[in-house]
Amino acid sequence: MSAQPIDNLLVENRVFPPVPAGTLGFDRWHIGSIDEYRALHARSVGDPETFWREEAGRLDWFTPFDKVLEWNAPDAKWFVGGRINACYNCVDRHVQAGHGEETAIIWEGEPVGAGGPEIKRLTYRDLQVQTSKCAAALKALGVKKGDVVTIYMPMVPELAVAILACARIGAAHSVIFGGFAPHAITERVVDASSRVIITADGGWRRGDVVPLLKNVEEAVGTLANQGHIVNHVLVVQRTAHDAGRHGWASGTARIGPTKFHWWHDAVYHAGDACPCEPMDSEDMLFLLYTSGSTGKPKGILHTTAGYLAFVQMTARLTFNLQPGAGQVFWCSADIGWVTGHSYVLYGLLMNRVPTLMYEGAPNFPAAPGKPAGVGDRFWDIIARHKVTQFYTAPTAIRTFMKWGDDLPAKHDLSSLRILGTVGEPINPEAWMWYHEHIGRKRCPIVDTYWQTETGGHVGTPLPGAIATKPGSCTLPMLGIDAAIVNEQGQELGPNQGGLFVIRKPWPGMLRGVYGNRERFVSNYWGRVKDPRTGVPYYFSADGARRDADGYFWIQGRIDDVIKVSGHLLGTMEVESALVSHPAVAEAAVVGMPHDIKGNAICAFVTLRASWAAKNPGRKPDDDLRKDLIAHVAKEVGALAKPDQIRFSEGLPKTRSGKIMRRLLRDVACGVEKITQDTTTLEDYSVVAKLRADEE
Ligand code: WT7
Numbered sequence: 293m294s295a296q297p298i299d300n301l302l303v304e305n306r307v308f309p310p311v312p313a314g315t316l317g318f319d320r321w322h323i324g325s326i327d328e329y330r331a332l333h334a335r336s337v338g339d340p341e342t343f344w345r346e347e348a349g350r351l352d353w354f355t356p357f358d359k360v361l362e363w364n365a366p367d368a369k370w371f372v373g374g375r376i377n378a379c380y381n382c383v384d385r386h387v388q389a390g391h392g393e394e395t396a397i398i399w400e401g402e403p404v405g406a407g408g409p410e411i412k413r414l415t416y417r418d419l420q421v422q423t424s425k426c427a428a429a430l431k432a433l434g435v436k437k438g439d440v441v442t443i444y445m446p447m448v449p450e451l452a453v454a455i456l457a458c459a460r461i462g463a464a465h466s467v468i469f470g471g472f473a474p475h476a477i478t479e480r481v482v483d484a485s486s487r488v489i490i491t492a493d494g495g496w497r498r499g500d501v502v503p504l505l506k507n508v509e510e511a512v513g514t515l516a517n518q519g520h521i522v523n524h525v526l527v528v529q530r531t532a533h534d535a536g537r538h539g540w541a542s543g544t545a546r547i548g549p550t551k552f553h554w555w556h557d558a559v560y561h562a563g564d565a566c567p568c569e570p571m572d573s574e575d576m577l578f579l580l581y582t583s584g585s586t587g588k589p590k591g592i593l594h595t596t597a598g599y600l601a602f603v604q605m606t607a608r609l610t611f612n613l614q615p616g617a618g619q620v621f622w623c624s625a626d627i628g629w630v631t632g633h634s635y636v637l638y639g640l641l642m643n644r645v646p647t648l649m650y651e652g653a654p655n656f657p658a659a660p661g662k663p664a665g666v667g668d669r670f671w672d673i674i675a676r677h678k679v680t681q682f683y684t685a686p687t688a689i690r691t692f693m694k695w696g697d698d699l700p701a702k703h704d705l706s707s708l709r710i711l712g713t714v715g716e717p718i719n720p721e722a723w724m725w726y727h728e729h730i731g732r733k734r735c736p737i738v739d740t741y742w743q744t745e746t747g748g749h750v751g752t753p754l755p756g757a758i759a760t761k762p763g764s765c766t767l768p769m770l771g772i773d774a775a776i777v778n779e780q781g782q783e784l785g786p787n788q789g790g791l792f793v794i795r796k797p798w799p800g801m802l803r804g805v806y807g808n809r810e811r812f813v814s815n816y817w818g819r820v821k822d823p824r825t826g827v828p829y830y831f832s833a834d835g836a837r838r839d840a841d842g843y844f845w846i847q848g849r850i851d852d853v854i855k856v857s858g859h860l861l862g863t864m865e866v867e868s869a870l871v872s873h874p875a876v877a878e879a880a881v882v883g884m885p886h887d888i889k890g891n892a893i894c895a896f897v898t899l900r901a902s903w904a905a906k907n908p909g910r911k912p913d914d915d916l917r918k919d920l921i922a923h924v925a926k927e928v929g930a931l932a933k934p935d936q937i938r939f940s941e942g943l944p945k946t947r948s949g950k951i952m953r954r955l956l957r958d959v960a961c962g963v964e965k966i967t968q969d970t971t972t973l974e975d976y977s978v979v980a981k982l983r984a985d986e987e
Pocket of ligand 1: 582629630631713714715716717718739740741742743744745765832833834846848849855858859860
């Protein structure tokens, strides 16, 4: 970790007070005033045992827990001794309570035919039947409680079914975002020792087919060569684009030792009586891989009861969810990210509010009269499905701004009541656009700050209680003891930049980095501790400040990860991909500000002499740049494509050989003068060279 958080010079004075629930069409706010919030927050951190016992009481337990918390920092055990099942809490209990015919999931596919897009509605009873069948099929493939099932799928209803089916039988799911390349699959499958993969033949994205099955075939081949055998692959037929595979007979198609099965054979022919497995509170519910600063992705481990308790509460309070009140919630995130886990699926299903899943892109098809790539699909979806709460990312909002105000203006967005944003700090300008053009100045905006590691929201406005300021995630969630501290753990005064920490455990916190105790301890608990007791604090790796009203302003990551379009990427992942190209000797990757993506990737690359020798006449030019960009897309995925590649003769390093990223960041950002001490720089000429390159 290198950079220090900088004091944010942005001063934002606009304040938007909460509005009465009635004016928005809610019969009430769960928390309806700032005094109520403050009293509850004080109680939640002052007497966490009572507070969380009550929250856990909203879940259905097979066996009640004996103890709320055992805390041996950094290890927490929540709801000790309890037995519970996640699928039961999302599905079966609603059927038991007589809500089986209510809509659980509204799904819309991307392609638009003559009769409009394909739409499916799944009730809680449908989910009960389908998760039971899928669970039975997984058991038949040898999946047992405690195993990790890898899921690499498009946003189709079977994805929700697959996740819940794993939970049903106590297998952990590890969902890999469908935009990742085969290499990402192999890496994660090996790390999780996973033997079964669920995928689809393809997924629809912007009118094209994403070749998921082809990627899985490549991955299982590579894995077999490495000695890791994937036993079974279960394949949903979504695009049917590949006539060759179309004719496969289930279970007989193989690549090496790996057997392939069609979902429509294996699942539909499975029995539908598969009960929910009672799981220990602390049994693993899922792994979700996230980028780290040292290259290899980290398998963030979440356990069952604590995650459920935290996510049902944060979903309910942040979005004022009320079952049976006509709400339709839409979070546009892919389920391959934690936002989709918590706020497309678990948080919504537990609260019995219908959740909308959309398969594709916001710009497909193009809006009438607009060029390809400019669309209004999201506003059309909101209007047709009468979405009441809408949750998306700043990078998407900036894209919509670029596409023009006339697109949302054409649609009836009057069903909307609450707008949410997540993924990175939102620029006040984008916040105001969202407020005016989507919320039509009526809807509160909840800017939710959290991480894969936190399970759910840790800083967010509660729409009925907390006044908002554009660009601030405002105040801590109930039960979250957040603070801005210095390296010594001392709390800092107003507007001083420092480290964002959480001083007490909370139920949704990660329980580990899968298979890597050292990384868990050093990444999250090794940097800051309580100056009096020496007990470690959770450090989020974000720099932030609090203003005079106690509002948090997140400044972004201080380690070597970059947020590109809201997706966290490790600089090492991209550098490793570049270095695996025969032309590249060394690479350093930094973020640079980008209007739409938030940050774009700038790669500094030095070339191998051998490449020049083997390719006489070729120069480091735009053709090579294109090659390198395509190579990164292939190795890591399209979202990791560098926007800029700069060839250089050497990279600036410290005496101990560390690349001076801060300096490169300055170069990439076009900062005029060298803003830091460069006395440890190995070769000044390198910097001079890079700067000259700029002219
Ligand atoms: C990082 C976590 C949280 C789910 C999706 C991303 C940044 C996230 C905000 C926000 C400022 C934010 C932080 C955080 N971040 N939300 N509302 N305001 N920054 O999860 O991929 O684990 O990324 O996203 O830097 O550490 P993730």
